[in-house]
Amino acid sequence: MEDRVSEPSLVLVFSGKRKSGKDYVTELIQKRLGSDVCCILRLSGPLKEQYAQEHGLDLDQLMGPGPYKEQYRADMIRWGESRRRQDPGLFCRLASRGAHQPVWVVSDARRLSDLQWFQAEFPQQTQSVRVQSSENTRSQRGWSFTAGVDDAESECGLDSGVEFDWNVINEADAPLLDEQLRPILQLAEEAASSSSVNRN
C-alpha cells in the first residue's frame, strides 16, 4: 500500500456497541504501551473528516464522546454506507495511512467487512477484541436506544458470526480493566519487541 511505512506486528481490531467504552479501553491500551509502540486507528476518523467538511460541521465535536455527534449519526451512517458500497475498504485504508508503530489498535470496527479487510491484509497479525457493557451501564454513559441506528448494521454488523479472540467486560463490577487487558498487553509487548529485533 502506497502510504504504509511498515507492516504492523499486531493489529487489534476492537468492536462494541455505542458507549460500551471502545475509546476508553483503546486509549487505556495506548497509555500502557506508549504512543511510540501503539497507534489508535479510528475508522470513523476519515469518515467524519470528509462528512464534517461537506456539511460544515465541528470535527472536534464529531470525534468526541459528547452528544453533538449523535444528532448526525444516522445521516453519517447513510453517508458512510454509500461510500463503502463503492469501496468497502475505503475507511480502513484511509485510517491506516501513515501508521508506523508496531501495534495498531483499531478502535471501531462495525461491520464484517471492516474486520475482514484487516484479516485479509494482515492475516498473521490480526486479532479481534469485543468490548461489552450492559444496556444499563451504557445508559449511564449517555446511551439511549435510537431506531435506525441501534438496530442497523453499524451497531449490529458484528453481533453474530464472529468468534472474537478476546472479550473485555467494561463494567464497574467486572474484574479491573488492567487485569483483563494483561494478556493482550503482554501479546502487544511481545509483538513490539520482536518488531524492534527485526528492525535493528
Ligand SMILES: Nc1ncnc2c1ncn2[C@@H]1O[C@H](COP(=O)(O)OP(=O)(O)OP(=O)(O)O)[C@@H](O)[C@H]1O
Ligand atoms: N471503565 C470506564 N470508567 C469510566 N468511564 C468510562 C469507562 N468506560 C467508558 N467510560 C466513559 O463512558 C463514555 C463512553 O465511552 P466511550 O466513548 O469510550 O464509548 P464508545 O464505545 O467509544 O462510544 P461511541 O461509539 O458511542 O462513541 C465516555 O465518556 C467514557 O469516558
Ligand SMILES: C[C@@](O)(CCOP(=O)(O)O)CC(=O)O
Ligand atoms: C458514522 C459512524 O462512523 C459514526 C461512528 O462514531 P463513533 O465511533 O461512535 O464515535 C458509524 C458508521 O460508520 O456506521
